Amino acid sequence: MKNLLKLFFTFLFLISIPAVSQAQKVKITGKVVEKSTNQPLEYASAIAQSIQNPSISDGIITNEKGEFTLNVFPGNYNIKIEFLGFETTEINNRAVVKDINLGTIYVAEDNQLLEEVVISVERPMVEIKLDKKVYNVADDATVKGGTASEVLDNVPSLAVDQDGNVSLRGNDNVTVLIDGRPSGMTGNVADVLRTLPADAISKVEVITNPSARYEAEGGAGIVNIVLKKGKGQGVNGSVSVTAGTPENTRFNGNINVKGEKYNFFAGGGYNKSNSPGNSSTNSAYLDGNGDIAYFMDEKSKTKRRNEGNNVNFGLDLFLTDNITWTNSVMFRNQNGNRSNRVDYNNYDTNGVLNYLRNRDSNTETTRKGVEYNTRLETRFAKDGHKLIIDGAASSSFENDMATILDVTNGTALNKILNERTLSDEKQRRMIGTVDYVLPIGENSQFEAGYRGSYSNMTTDFQVDSLSAGNWVTNTRYTNTFQYIETVNALYSQFGSKINKFSYLVGLRWEDSKINVNELISQNYNTKRYNDFFPSAFLAYELNEKSNVSVSYSRRINRPRGRMLNPFSNYSSNINLFQGNPDLDPSKTNSFDLGYMTKFGKVNFNASAYLNHTENAYQFVSRESGAFVDGVPVILSSPINLATEYRYGAEVNAMYNPFRWWRLNANINVYRSESKGDYTYVNFLGESITQNFDNNTFGASARLTSKVTLPGKIDWQTNISYRAPQDRAQGKVKSETGVNIGFSKDVLKDKATIALNVQDLFNSRKRRFETNLDTVISNSEMQWRERQVNLTFTYRFNRPKNERERFRNNEEMGGGEEMMGM
Structure with missing residues (x-):
């Protein structure tokens, strides 16, 4: 219950950060990494709270690289890194008088998972990034029980015709990937999309202008289907009928x-x-x-x-x-x-x-x-x-x-x-x-x-x-x-x-x-x-x-x-x-x-x-x-x-x-x-x-x-x-x-x-x-x-x-x- 209250008040705090603009702010930067896998931890909460005046604080969510930037006024701060299912990391009474970099912060999974009600914030339907659009389809109720073809046909900018061909912005010269690999690895692309279950898909990335890192195939761009993956410690999974x-x-x-x-x-x-x-x-x-x-x-x-x-x-x-x-x-x-x-x-x-x-x-x-x-x-x-x-x-x-x-x-x-x-x-x-x-x-x-x-x-x-x-x-x-x-x-x-x-x-x-x-x-x-x-x-x-x-x-x-x-x-x-x-x-x-x-x-x-x-x-x-x-x-x-x-x-x-x-x-x-x-x-x-x-x-x-x-x-x-x-x-x-x-x-x-x-x-x-x-x-x-x-x-x-x-x-x-x- 104690941990639950922490999460609850953290959530209230994140949505009620006051705007203060009288002084020049400084930056606290860092990167959050999962200790057991050494992988960046996306969507972790980074919070800095002033010791002198607790009402002065800042909070943000880490990006896909686990990075965060907090903007605060000079002073002494308690800094917390929190994520559901992981132990909270605290850096207390840290003096911040100029821009500082906390470096890499490793967090470990909490073996005592909460059994009470979990407070979470739902991910948006669309994440717009500078080089791509990411459509989070895992909770799309309109395609439950369907196939990947129906998922793609539900994504803005995309269309799937009667033959199963995918087009982007009206152009059918599209390369379709699954987890970054060609979708036709084991057969015809249209057939693969019609047999891949919608419930296996986490998100769809639409890349209209790919960088040199990606293969040059596809005049209209690249569509990458990202499948769901379990990462929790111990045994976990799901079944769908x-x-x-x-x-x-x-x-x-x-x-x-x-x-x-x-x-x-x-x-x-x-x-x-x-x-x-x-x-x-x-x-x-x-x-x-x-x-x-x-x-x-x-x-x-x-x-x-x-x-x-x-x-x-x-x-x-x-x-x-x-x-x-x-x-x-x-x-x-x-x-x-x-x-x-x-x-x-x-x-x-x-x-x-x-x-x-x-x-x-x-x-x-x-x-x-x-x-x-x-x-x-x-x-x-x-x-x-x-x-x-x-x-x-x-x-x-x-x-x-x-x-x-x-x-x-x-x-x-x-x-x-x-x-x-x-x-x-x-x-x-x-x-x-x-x-x-x-x-x-x-x-x-x-x-x-x-x-x-x-x-x-x-x-x-x-x-x-x-x-x-x-x-x-x-x-x-x-x-x-x-x-x-x-x-x-x-x-x-x-x-x-x-x-x-x-x-x-x-x-x-x-x-x-x-x-x-x-x-x-x-x-x-x-x-x-x-x-x-x-x-x-x-x-x-x-x-x-x-x-x-x-x-x-x-x-x-x-x-x-x-x-x-x-x-x-x-x-x-x-x-x-x-x-x-x-x-x-x-x-x-x-x-x-x-x-x-x-x-x-x-x-x-x-x-x-x-x-x-x-x-x-x-x-x-x-x-x-x-x-x-x-x-x-x-x-x-x-x-x-x-x-x-x-x-x-x-x-x-x-x-x-x-x-x-x-x-x-x-x-x-x-x-x-x-x-x-x-x-x-x-x-x-x-x-x-x-x-x-x-x-x-x-x-x-x-x-x-x-x-x-x-x-x-x-x-x-x-x-x-x-x-x-x-x-x-x-x-x-x-x-x-x-x-x-x-x-x-x-x-x-x-x-x-x-x-x-x-x-x-x-x-x-x-x-x-x-x-x-x-x-x-x-x-x-x-x-x-x-x-x-x-x-x-x-x-x-x-x-x-x-x-x-x-x-x-x-x-x-x-x-x-x-x-x-």
Whole structure:
């Protein structure tokens, strides 16, 4: 009870520090480090209280490096360092007559954890820092029981389309990482995000202009998913169970066992789901004079059933006080079934039915993957001086087998077609990195490192037709595709802070060797290129509550997988997607101007950005020359265009009108200008040139409201909107979605019950218009219908807000740390 009272009065004290301005203040600085692991302790409370006049004092929360700065008047002070679950460290009767540095303060974990009520301050939904935005999603009630895809689609600035592709500020050239590593280590990125449980995610970092430390991949920036990790002494963990409709059953658990010289962690999960979806396309086909020849209505119903599990475990070994070696292994196993029914109705110009066609496909999928990670971190005598060696290796396998029954009935056509597709994909990947960090003085830092990566993906794709009782291979859509990528990179960067001015400059060099091989057709293509990727960040503190920043980086986007593979999909035989093996990488120069400030109860962040991309690519549609029952087959493929300019502005505002109500709003407005021509030969042997000069306007908005209702029930609502957008060959129409969630802590805050509805009004549908010389169509696609989930989470020996205590909402802001350091 005594310790509880200390925490209570400390909390009251932090939110009622008086403003005194009659004399010149001095600074007390220091760094708080966890004794057992030698790691910085973020969110610890640092408090200085005057001995002569106890009402004169200052308090603050340590930043991510464990650092703090207290501003006090000259005198004698009692200084305290406190954090829930750790012993309080006191420095009593310290004379402070000028700026002093207390150095590194080590704190030890308290073995006598409080069993009474824990007083904690909830972490904000968004932390805006100079080089990135951090979205704390661990307590997001609207995605409980969901997947990583749904988490990302709920984050401002991000969007996830029906194929699982992630875009940032309307740009889909994004690199997605999980704990700083490529998310596709054990398979396709979209598949990994759709199987990774939302309950495993702690936060999402959005980095729009990465420094030279990060790989140059991703023209729009980097999204890093940070997973939850247990760090408490002894045994702790949590279990989570979800039930939903349409069927969504999930079980996830993790455990952490920590001693003085080791930390063992393990987790696993099981999922079983059924995600119904639908789509429709209404088309008018034109003759050579531009007149309507006939109409085609296409409707599709899809059911996706998935069942799988994942297991991971690892061990941190504290070899010495300064050396930590971590090893971990992860296994994934997923089985799925996708049934798809497509109905085609062909009408003449008078609306009379010519024929009815039904295409039923059933796909069985098996995905398996294993990944091994190792990390050796050495910390030297000087604080912040360290060497980190990282390694990862993974292997994954995916098998798809689909059977297709195609039946046509009509006045002129009566036939039955049996087809099947077989797809085997194998991928191996290895990554090794070395990072060296050297602090110079108090406010400068030098970094250098190496990164090498190797990946090999082979896809066997085959289409067969049943003829006279025998399966005959369709060579038009059959091949073995191989993609081999080797990238070596070196980087260095230097940053410093001089009074109110901060800067970070860096240079990265990457050497790439790419092999794109079509083995059956014996079409081999090797590309070798290297380039420099500079970056620069400048920031200036206008005052204690405001700062401005400007940044630049050069990025690259290498086409992979589906973008290159000409044989990967056959779900519809009149609307085909075909990869382009001749795609070249695109390179982007990215500029960003930012401004952050705080006034009253509002935290405001605005940025203007410009992306100039060379060799940009987009999807084009054209007739293939093939026909199915007289209907031309339309191919959609990515191509390289000459240049693309994308510029816009983004505004993020956090407002706390009351203690029980928090609001976060995000608005992104941009314009994209593309310039380029595309030439192809049609089925008549004619050379067709299409001009793809296109200026388009795009906008998106998102509003998140979190209200604490009576009974300590949290109610969260997320509203998203995407404005219509013109494209070179059509238009994307507007889209609106609403998610709601309710959560309540029970069992003395050891457990949480959450109920949510994703896509409350069943309105999240992608709608398109396509205008070609031969066809005009309107399409609508809903990847998944409305979902309702109920989740129960129980934590043992782990407080709900473990290490998530944060400063009072009045102190919420972007921090003052050096950018990128």
